[in-house]
Amino acid sequence: MRQRAALVLGAVAAAALIAPAGAWAHGLVGRQDLPIPRWLFAWGAAVVLVVSFVALAVLWATPRLQQVQERRLLGVPRALEVVAGGLGVAAFAVVVYAGFAGTQSATANLAPTVIYVAFWVGLPMLSLLLGDVFRAFNPWRALGRGFGWAARRIGGEGMPEPMAYPERLGRWPAAVGVFAFAWVELAYAQRDDPSTLVTLALVYAAVQLVGMSLYGVERWCDRGDAFSVYFGLFARLSPLHWRDGAVYGRPPLSGAPRLSPVPGTVALLCVMIGTTSFDGFSQGTTWSSIAPDLQSFFADLGLASDHALEAAFTVGLVGVCLAVALLYRLGVAGMHTVGEHKSTEDLSHKFAHTLVPIALAYVIAHYFSLAAYQGQALASLASDPLGDGSDVLGTASATIDYQWITATGIWYVQVGALVLGHVSGLILAHDRALAIYSRARDATRSQYWMLAVMVAFTSLGLWLLSAAAQQ
Amino acid sequence: MTALPVAHAGHWLVNLLYVLPVVVVVAMLGWQSWRDRRADASEGDERHEGV
Structure with missing residues (x-):
């Protein structure tokens, strides 16, 4: 047993050495004026x-x-939910229209900035502060509910009930969806092309409508809709909980332990952390030295140059997700050696929610500068969504203020997010351990392993932040 | 004979500085685990002798 423990500890350290974790590709990083070397952080x-x-x-x-x-704070009129859904559908329609009808320049068209900045980066931060706001504005949920309402009006009581959602599917559709989005963002050659992006958005919406029609709107949103699940996970850390027509207050983090450990949950969280990690890793010198060889390998197999590069990035993306999963698995395997020797599979599910704040920390650390700078471009793009020189809102001439936060300030936000996220993960893991181990001593000892995993994730995150800052 | 990549040793050393905290924490936890097990074992022995 002791040998096994030593083996697992060694493996955690080894994985930390080889695993390429979070980094910060999209950030615009200027000159940082730090009082101590970065590695000291x-x-x-x-x-x-x-x-x-x-x-x-x-x-x-x-x-x-x-x-x-939870404490009820205020009621939410049903009409407000309908209005929010309508706004979500309208916003979706505007983005799709802009993507097709507007200029095909990625920076001048509204669609890429809305999708990659407001949606992918802004909503996770908003979910932490305000709870699951996406659920209210989710355009495909609103459409699904609207279609359902219309079908019931027309078909009456004769409408068939949705099928039972297969338990073994769990959150796997969401894991696949998040991975697919990340693949488009990081590996796909046409990722910046507005019309391609909105075509993919329409395909995604169609898949969601099919899923909702089969399994019911709410069930599909809870398990299958990648973005609903993704933002919903972050919302579990929020002190606000929107449910049953009201807003409830609760201690921060306390929504995470209620996460049901259905199949695919751990995979989804590892994909969330792994894809963000690869985004950063792919900007560093290590990947720069590997990617050309991988690309040549696929080119030798007969792929065209751009497809060979996509294949290389796909391999990298999958590899980093697997490395993250391995690191988590090692921590859980270590826990298994302590106290009552609970099954590794069981522990893996019971501690999955501890990865949620880490995933959010990686998103904030990785994309904060993107949100802070490129997010400002939304003011001008909203006024000129097609990039044709129009000025609908009078803000088309708004520019990006790069002075409001310095590069040093961004570094401190990134470090703070990483540290807070991992401390939050430790808190959640400790609290869960106290609940499942009969002796407090075993609970604490089991968490040695999670501490090692958290330190490994933090160091790797900071290493890649630092590498990005030096590019 | 392959040349050693000493020209970039500085980069590698800086990278190692990020790994060291992990190694230190893992070593610390390994040592603490070993102490815990020893304490458990001696506690068990004492109980056994008491019986």
Whole structure:
């Protein structure tokens, strides 16, 4: 048993050495004026995590987040939900129209910035602050509910009930959807082409409508709609919970332990962390030295140059997701050696929610500068969505202010997000361990492994942040 | 004979500085695990002798 423990500890360290984790490709990083070398931040972060771990072991003796009472804050009129859904559909229609009818320049057309910045980066941050706002504005959910309402009006009681959602599918459709989006963003050669992007958006919407018609709108949104699930996971960390026509208040993080550990949940979270990680890794020198060889390999197999590059990036994307999954699996395998020897599979599911704040930390650290700078472009793009020189809102001439936050300020936000995200992961893991282990001592010991995993994720994240800053 | 990539040693050393905290924490936790197991074993022995 001791040998196995040593083996797992060694493997965590080895994985940390070889695994390419989070990095920060899309950020516009200027000159940073830091008082200490960047690598010292990794040491500082490790100290913070260890101190947090000790503090949790000493001060947090009983589970506090497993069963939390929510407090009703205010009611939400049903009409507001309908209006929000209508706004979501209208916004979707405008983006699709802009993508087809507007200029095909990625920076002058509204569609790419809305999809890659407002939607993919802005909504996770908004979900943390305000809860699951996407659910209210989700255009395909609104359409699905609208179609359902119309069908019931026309078909009456004779409408067939949706099929039962297959349990073994779990969140796998969402995992595939998030991976597919990341593939388009990171590997697909036509990723910046507005008309291609909105065509893919329409295809995605059509798939969602089919899923909803088969399994019911709410069930499909909870499990199959990649974006609904993705933003919903981040919303679990929020102090606000929208449900049953009201907004409820709760302690931050307390929504995460309620995550049902259905099949595909761990895979989804590893994809979320892995794809963000690869985005950063692909900007670094290590990938730059590997990618040409991989591309040549696929070109030798007969692929055209751009497809060979796509294949190389696909291999990288899959590899990083698998590395993240391996790191998590090693932590769980270590936990298995402690105390009551719970099954690795069971532990893997029970601790899956601890990856949610890490995924969000990676998103914030990776994309904060993109949101901070490119997000401002939405003011001018909203006024000139087609890029044809129009000025609908009078803000077409708005420019991006690069001075409102310095490169050093961005670095501190990134480091802060990574550290906070991993400390949050430790808190969730500690609280869950207290709930499932009968002895507090075993609960704490089981978390040695999660601490090692968290320190590994943090150091790797900071390493890649640093690599991106030096590019 | 293959030349050693010493020209970029500085880069590699800086990268290692990011790995070191992980190694230190893992080593620390491994040592603590070993101590925990020893304490458990001696606790078990004492209980056994008491019986």
